[in-house]
Amino acid sequence: MVPLPVAAASVVAGAAYLNARFSLPHDLLFFRISTATLLSLIRARRADNINLFYVLEKHARDKATAARPLILFEGRSHTYAETYDRVLRYSSWLRERLGVREHDVVALDYQNSDDFIFLWFALWAIGAKPAFINHNLQGSALAHCLRVSSARLAIVDPRVAHSLTDDVRRSLPGMEFVVFSPTVEAQALRQEPVRYPDAVRSESDYINMALLIYTSGTTGMPKPAVVSWAKIYMASNMSAKGTNATRDDIFYTCMPLYHSAASCLAFCSALCLGATGAIGRRFSTKTFWKEVRETQATVIQYVGETCRYLTVAPPEIDPVTGENLDKKHRVRAAMGNGLRPDVWDRFKDRFGIDTIYEIYAATEGAAGLWNVSRNSFGKGAIGRFGLVSGAVVGRRSTLVRVDNETEQPWRDPETGFCQRSKAGEPGEFITRLPAEDIKQRFQGYYGNEAATNSKILRDVFEKGDAWFRSGDVLRWDKDGRIYFHDRIGDTYRWKSENVSTAEVAQILGLHAAVQEANVYGVQLPHHDGRAGCAALVLDKASGLPEKKVLDSLAAHARASLPRYAVPLFVRLIKEVGTQTTSTNKQQKQVLREQSVDPAKVQGDPVFWLKDGTYVPFGRDEWRALQRGDVKL
Template identity: 75%
Template sequence: MVPVPLAAAGALAGAAYLNARFSLAHDLLFFRITGSTLFHVFRAGRADRINFFYQLEKQALDKSTAEKAFILFEGKSYSYAETYQTVLRYGAWLHERHGVRERDVVALDYQNSETFIFLWFALWAIGAKPAFINHNLQGAALTHCLRASTAKLAVVDPLVAESVTEEVRQALPNMEFAVFTAEVEAEARGHEPVRYPDAVRTESDPIAMALLIYTSGTTGMPKPAMVSCAKVYMAAMMSSKGAGMVLGDVIYTCMPLYHSAASCLGVCSALFMGATVAIGRRFSTKTFWNEVRETNSTVIQYVGETCRYLTVAPPELDPVTGENLDKKHRVRVAMGNGLRPDVWDQFKERFGIDTIYEIYAATEGAAGLWNVSRNSFGKGAIGRFGLFSGALLGMRSTLVRLDDETELPWRDPKTGLCQRVKTGGVGEFIVKLPAEDVRTRFQGYFGNAAATNSKIMRDVFQKGDAWFRSGDVLRWDGDGRVYFNDRIGDTFRWKSENVSTAEVSQALGLHPAVQEANVYGVQLPHHDGRAGCVAIVLNTPDANAEVLAGLAAHAREKLPRYAVPLFLRLLKEVGMQNTGTNKQQKNVLRQQSVDPANAQGDALFWLKEGTYVPFGPKDWEALEQGAVKL
């Protein structure tokens, strides 16, 4: 007979092997997230409590959480009970003062603050639908977003009220603008808290619209994506379960609340768990870690290039002792999307972060992926799944081959059907939809049928089927890891080869002198395709010959010859071409090309004889005259 200790040790070793071999822990997480979502959505729908307002009410009326801090903001703390009472007061003010009724859409143009959350949940409390407006928008873009919401009322933060110009008001004559000044806020707080009947919040279907969140608008005007009640639950489950959140956690986010990352994945996950959310007004490398320490945050949220900017920022030192404060915090999990492989380890090591929880999801998307990573095996992956969860995902999502010329899914000339990409290959990520009613999985864009239909592809693998197009090119390897390759439209062709901007920027980001690299393709006179250009930020004051030669050598070593950028544009500081969510913008840079007249004072260089040398007006003129062949 085998001794009990030996048998136990053998069982543990066997379990560890099976987990490593088949990623069973990731299977377990997958089923926890999906199971919890289905259970809570079903239960809430059956009880007609699918409106997430009821989660706030539950925590506020529960003696164990009522007096617990829900929101921390700029030194102030708001308990669940206090938040609930304020929400009821603001709801009554919106209902009585402005006539807001159930199912009305109300635009919310606000910076991050506790007031944003109060107004947001106040609208849910009276059955209305908030439309989150990017508070950075002005002029035509702001007018477009307000008009697209169909709202008759816009509640505006006094800090951004100057963007609501007379031109904007005249373009929207039927819209009322309520600037939430201190006097107006006092009026709203003075209302009696009214808990309106459940009937105003009734929803017959879990996929009913809960709110509108706009796309970034990097390729045109922003579009309002409909976020369903069920998707709010899914976001809360994905964050809270995936990050292993518990009652005592504090999640810090300074990402914009008008975006689904901070609002749905951040605030709603903390609310569901009965945890605390600490809000930063805006992202700044100078205030990020101070606010994290002051609020005793245990989970931090990032989006886009946030972690890069934190990593390249100078270390923060104690003003008295001179001690490096990089690891003086309680954070155990960094949660978000867009952490690039070239920054992944640097960020973890510098700040002592135990776990990275990378999430791949789009506001309007029909599916999400995630990767909980504590070691180098999961580094850089946007998704990671085990034997069983991977098989299930493979039934409802896949990668399809793209046509190099059209950037559309390739179709067989004989059958007209698409082709799946084999394991290890790259292709567009698509998600299966119920062909007879795609709306159950993809609600689309509010009031924009054309944009909605453009994301749906039919007759993909068999006649009559329907699939959601993500617009993202991914790679799924044999170990259940999923990697981001590029966004369709960002990949460009040069010398008859496809160049991934993400691959090039990641390779350049490994050079010690590079703080940020934004790669894109530019059209050149008398040349086919698009030539590679990188808008780059260096950690040295001058781009001297040695640094430029080193960059060129590094690029040649790390990249195929055709992918080495031919042009370099030197930017002065990180984040100059970013959205409010720290995602790199390429459109303006593409349009400016490499014409020195459009470079806005930035130094330009081009690759000649193995190094980067200055590129000036005479060189551009030679290109225009066809005197240069690259």
């Protein structure tokens, strides 16, 4: 007979093995998120209160939550009841003074602030639809975004009112601009807090538009993506369930609210839970942890290279005690998208973060992925599914092989159909759509049928089927982990081989001297394809001579990468974040256009690989390439 302690230990070990082998917690999480979203949508649709104004109202009227803080911003705190009162006053001002009516689109050009949220929910309170404008836009780009929103009214933050130039105003005849100055704010606050009838907020379907959020515009003018009520419910449940959050949690974000990451994944999650949303005006390594500590945040949000910039920033030292404050916080989980594998452990270890909740989603996307990671097994994955959830997801989403010449999914010459990628093989992530009613899963771009259709792939595996194109190449391994491989268009071809910029950047980022690596392909005279170039920020605190660092970097790249993937050029950038979007996502377009031409690289030192190391590359070397004297 086996002794009881031995038998118990065997049972525990066996359960742990099965748990890890089949990722049972991820199965459970998948069904918790899916079920909670579906039930919420069904209940809200039946009651015709799918508008999230009703969620705010419920918490504001509930004695358990009315006095709880909903918004923390720059030392100010607003409870649910106070926020509700302010929203009703602002909605009365919008309707009675400015004539806004249900279903009107109103542009909101605002920095992160408490007023941004009050105005946003005030529009929802009268059944109007906000169009979130990137407050960094100027000139023609700003005018374009305002024009395609179809809005006849734009409410503008006084801090960005300077962008409303005469040219912008003249290009938008008929549009009214209201700068929400302290005088105008006081006028709005004097309004009686009117709660308008439910009829103004009635919605016929949960796929109806809740708001407009624009694409980043890195490859053209930004496009307004339709964000449905269903998508906001899904986003809030993904964040809340994925971080195992409760009412007692405080979600901190300083990512821009005009993007869905901060507005839908962070703030709306806090709202739906009855928890607290702490808002930073903008991202800065100097204020991030200070605000996290001041607000007592328990869940923080990151996007893009945010965690890298925090990790390479110098530690904050208490001026009195000399104590390192890196781990002086209440954060238990970091939630977001874009945390690269080379930064993952360094970020967790330095700041003492227990859980990483990586989310893969797009504002206009038809599906989302997630990965809850507390150990090394899920490190670097953007998605992870168990045996059951993986099978369910696999019926609605898949990876297909890509033709790198056309940047389109590869099709069999005989059948004309696409081919699924094998386990571990890169492929574009696509999601099945209802062929007869695309809008049930993909609402597209507002007023732009051509852009909407460009994201839809037909006749993929059978005649008449329809799938949503993500534009991202991922890898899905046999253990249910999904990794980002590259963005279509970023992958380049060199020496008849395809090179993933993301994977090369990850390898370079593992070098001790590299603080940031942005990898891209550049066209060279008299050469086919694109040669690899890495724009690097090196750690100046190392004290090592530049040549020694570059020698070491070349040896590291050659030892870790296939020969064709080793960058032939290195460009040294002075500061991290030089080429990023407002959400800290790296941009490559400008760097690609500048190539390695010394006249275009803005004085940055450029080096090229010769005799196994990186040596200076200047005007003479560039002229040699132009003459065809050099063959790489």
